[in-house]
Amino acid sequence: MAFLTRNTVRNKVVLITGAARGIGAALAERLAADGAKVALVGLEATEQQEVADRIGPAARAWEADVTSWEALEQAVSGVVEHFGGIDIVVANAGIATTGFVRSVDPVAFEKVIEVDLLGVWRTFRVTLPHVIQRKGYLLAISSLAAITHVPGMANYAAAKAGVEAFCNSLRAEVAHLGVKVGVAHPTWIRTDLVDSADAHPVFGRLRMGMPGLIGRTYPLSVAIDCLEAGIRRRARTVHVPRWVGGLKLIRAFLPPIIELGARSRVPAADRAAVADIAARGAREAAVTGHGGRAATR
Template sequence: MGARGRSVKGKVVLITGAARGIGAGVAKDLAARGAKVALVGLEPEELAAVAAACGPDAGAWPADVTSWPDLERAVAGVVERYGGIDVVIANAGIAATGFTRSIDPAAFERVIEVDLLGVWRTVRVTLPHLIERRGYALLVSSLAAIVHIPGNAAYSAAKAGVEAFANSLRAEVRHLGVDVGVVHPTWIATDMVNSASEHPVFGPLRASSPGLSGKTYPPSVAVKLIVAGVARRARAVHVPGWVGVVKLFRALLPRIVERQARAIVPGADAAALADIENRGAAEASMVGPGGRAAADSANTRTAG
């Protein structure tokens, strides 16, 4: 490719959280462009189906990104099959709904484990292979790293951490020939976001967000921009472009959010407590099949 980017043909691309949503979409698009995609994540049947759709050069390695042994086995399998890794997309992520005073503590901490520590572990295990090939790491953050809305504290904290981690990592590995990028998607119509939108308390709370901040985009928008970012080894990918403009006003955003929250949070807080009383804290905090799979994996490891 020309100045707009490089060809991904023949490149080995490891993608975490590839069983659904953005990860699955990016895997299929990159495979169609000739990349050898290595899919890592939970939900083995879903993961295998995505790999099959990506063609014979694709492979699937079931793994929990919160588990060092899982990641080490998966990465070793990828390297054994393909000989190395050129690109890592640390995409695995979950969400949990709830206000800090009442959210299920295990759900809150699981978001940090998957969305932040899972990214760190993915990078740490794959980094030697990226250094060997002077490769590229793309870490998936979120608009939530920039705009911190009520009921989303765990996700905002984790995704802000991912952005900060990416920025530090970029400065650490540039001299080794490794490039680092960070993705900031807004609301994308994945299973996770759709499930959050259906939540009896936090769905309406999110829907009350004004203007572009409340708009949901189809996965194809994210896939197109992320694949283009991989091709040019971008330092930042904004999904869509206006997210980059929002970053320029970061210092003003907390006060704006607080002002808007005054009218809606008191009622939502009471509704959240009632929902927990009705369904239990764990179920009231659950978001999407990915969140459930992460909870099941964590419970299995604890029981073992």
């Protein structure tokens, strides 16, 4: 019976950040269908409420910016008051920008690190007392970008690599308290964020020109299947899909390989990026996706 309890989400309270669309919204719907009670926390209040309405009584939405201590504390207090506690936290909120370090908009660049890395730390710090109380599970959404550091995504790669390192340290800190910590590494998943990046006049070409599996985009359902399975087993790592885990075994060799491939493509892209900024402005040229626009508004 204990084994079954650990491997079910039925009647568990799951808090998911960035739940207005994409992975967050789809995961909330999947877990609610499995019997979980889902708390949706994020910036896009209207869209998030629509997700909660689709799910029904098992879901409720709270508007909060994961970079704001006060907003997170208010939201978490509301979740605990409404549902009685928190068993599982999925730190999914994340944004991305496009741009080379020498020319990208500084505000947009730094906002990615604030949301994608510091947002995970703040989310876990605020929710951790409640998760400890129920000997629950924390899952942070990192990325393939934590393993493969490609040009034009320096801030995103740094933030997602930081998330992996943060979770590895945290896992050892809270194991004696009965809390498990996981980190997920999705590759390119068909979401608003990826679609928006692919539509970028400069960096879309770089992204879609990535060779083999590293450049392939997978349906949202692939990510949700993997994440659901990971949450059920309280996994320390979730690779989306499984081949992403294999790259970790050779990650020391990846930077020079990526640099070699970039030699023929980056110079022209660098010139095009500067021209795009001159035409549209640095902020407009950098921000991608609805979530990114909401976060940098």
